[in-house]
Amino acid sequence: MLYFPGPHSYTGEDVLELHGHGGPAVMNLLLKSCLNAGARLAQPGEFTLRAYLNNKIDLVQAESVAAIIEASTHEAARCAINSLQGHFSARIETLVGLLITLRMLIEATLDFPEDEIDNLKTLQIREKLDHIVAQLEQTLSGARQGNLLQExxxxxxxxxxxxxxxxxxxxxxxxxxxxxxxxxxxxxxxxxxxxxxxxxxxxxxxxxxxxxxxxxxxxxxxxxxxxxxxxxxxxxxxxxxxxxxxxxxxxxxxxxxxxxxxxxxxxxxxxxxxxxxxxxxxxxxxxxxxxxxxxxxxxxxxxxxxxxGWQFNHAGEGIFMARQRHLEALTQASAHLQNAQEYTEAEYQLELLAEELRLAQSALSTITGQFTADDLLGEIFSHFCIGK
The missing domain is CATH 3.40.50.300 (P-loop containing nucleotide triphosphate hydrolases)
Incomplete structure (x- = not known):
């Protein structure tokens, strides 16, 4: 028996592992005894789901576990490991942080509507927005490459x-x-x-x-x-x-x-x-x-x-494991930011600019699971194998 006290286990909970010796017959007897004592069989992906719910990993890292298992090439496995180690999530969190800062500046400007145009120029809102767009496009490019590696x-x-x-x-x-x-x-x-x-x-x-x-x-x-x-x-x-x-x-x-x-x-x-x-x-x-x-x-x-659209990179730098839902979220965020760029050029459009930034932030947050519906979680973890 091996005991892993929480929160230092994989799931973040208290975990007891029973290691049996012998062939399948012995293991089946051990499993039957556990079930008779009140235990139940794990659902596909349940251990990783618990790790996500207990904030041990985010949703991108959870999906990376399945991606490593499914990887058909060394490059795909390396790409999935990059995401499991948090590199993709860090990119998303950086973008979200930049959007939050920009939204704070714009919300403050809304309190003084008579000076909004001058404030936009003084605070370099457009320059900051262009920087975020460039960072997002770079992340989207790496995600597309990762999706090609995976799919x-x-x-x-x-x-x-x-x-x-x-x-x-x-x-x-x-x-x-x-x-x-x-x-x-x-x-x-x-x-x-x-x-x-x-x-x-x-x-x-x-x-x-x-x-x-x-x-x-x-x-x-x-x-x-x-x-x-x-x-x-x-x-x-x-x-x-x-x-x-x-x-x-x-x-x-x-x-x-x-x-x-x-x-x-x-x-x-x-x-x-x-x-x-x-x-x-x-x-x-x-x-x-x-x-x-x-x-x-x-x-x-x-x-x-x-x-x-494949750009071969032996080092795998800047390439992340990306599911189709990640690409859709990144694309949605990109579209909202492009709308936001247009609103920076128009007068009396500050509220619309703030709303587009909020929508872009919301789209990015679904990637790491900060705002994720329960039915999406069920769909994601149902594709895991039992024991993960």
């Missing part, structure tokens, strides 16, 4: 049958993940593989070729292709460069939403003796490559990382 991006390969989607998948994952034949329609279901590209997880989905068909099995595969496109962060639209006519319409394009990020991949340049190349900008980019020989694959990898 990665989902890429879907689409195109007509036999344009080389499966060959491209095999090149990217560097293994024979999909069957490659000259027969159109070989792939009838989605095939997913996850690779690590410059430290970031990339979830690649090969799909059935899009075409009109009476084959029921192939139709089901096409339905899954359309569903995969909706879930994708990036679409690689493949064309056969040996047969494609630039002026001819591409029937595949109709299946891809206009606002969906995509790269047009002209495959099979080996049949035309062409060199690999990249064309266009971020909104209309294309790459000419050969999935058969591998020519141009490195160009494609670089473009994928660029469009994902």
């Amino acid at each position: 990665g991006i989902r890429i879907v390969l689409v195109g007509a049958p036999n344009v080389g989607k499966s060959s491209l998948l095999n090149q990217l994952v560097e293994e024979d993940a999909a069957i490659v034949t000259e027969i159109p329609g070989t792939t009838r279901d989605t095939i997913q593989r996850t690779i690590i590209m410059a430290g970031m997880p990339i979830h690649i989905v090969d799909t059935a070729g899009l075409r009109e068909t009476g084959d029921i099995v192939e139709q089901k595969g096409i339905e899954r292709t359309l569903a995969a496109i909706k879930r994708a962060n990036l679409v690689l639209r493949l064309l056969d460069s040996s047969q494609h006519q630039p002026a001819a319409p591409d029937p595949i394009k109709q299946y891809i939403p206009d606002d969906k990020p995509q790269i047009t991949v002209f495959n099979k340049i080996d049949l035309r003796n062409e060199n690999p190349r990249m064309e266009g900008d971020d909104h209309n980019s294309s790459i000419h490559l050969s999935a058969k020989t591998g020519a141009g694959i490195e160009l494609l990898r670089q473009k994928i990382l660029h469009l994902a």
Whole structure:
């Protein structure tokens, strides 16, 4: 037995650990005896929840525990450890502190409305606000990188049958993940593989070729292709460069939403003796490559990382584990601060300026759990494993 008196235990409460020797049968008997004595099984994440409720850790640190367990790369684990050690929380607390100070200055100015414009200039309200905005954008950038490390991006390969989607998948994952034949329609279901590209997880989905068909099995595969496109962060639209006519319409394009990020991949340049190349900008980019020989694959990898917004940092400095809710809160705070910047330029808008700062502070406070609804806590800790 090991006894950890509060508040020096993980949860901050008095904790007694029973360590049994032997196989599962002995441990089950020990567990049964504890339950018969009035104990109950812990809920998923309950120990970490208790640590949060007892102010041992904040909400970001609590979520970092799950992030460390889920980490698929060394970089993701290091990023989660940064957050567990309080680096992300410290950034948020600094921003909240700066907002509180700025709000105090503005509230004081509200007491003397006849001098509010002069006071705004004298107190350098706009300069202080611009400094907070810059700090927030830096934090948001690091959080986005951390989210990419944790979640990665989902890429879907689409195109007509036999344009080389499966060959491209095999090149990217560097293994024979999909069957490659000259027969159109070989792939009838989605095939997913996850690779690590410059430290970031990339979830690649090969799909059935899009075409009109009476084959029921192939139709089901096409339905899954359309569903995969909706879930994708990036679409690689493949064309056969040996047969494609630039002026001819591409029937595949109709299946891809206009606002969906995509790269047009002209495959099979080996049949035309062409060199690999990249064309266009971020909104209309294309790459000419050969999935058969591998020519141009490195160009494609670089473009994928660029469009994902990934900035590889071996040291992991300034990168924090961030869930989607963190990004949403930071984005909301950024929007409120941008509104606040506009109100500093307008007369008689001081009350609106103060309100935007309050809303920004409230959004940031939800990240560390200073203002968090009980239903959100239940959602967060329900994803933990039992015993954490």
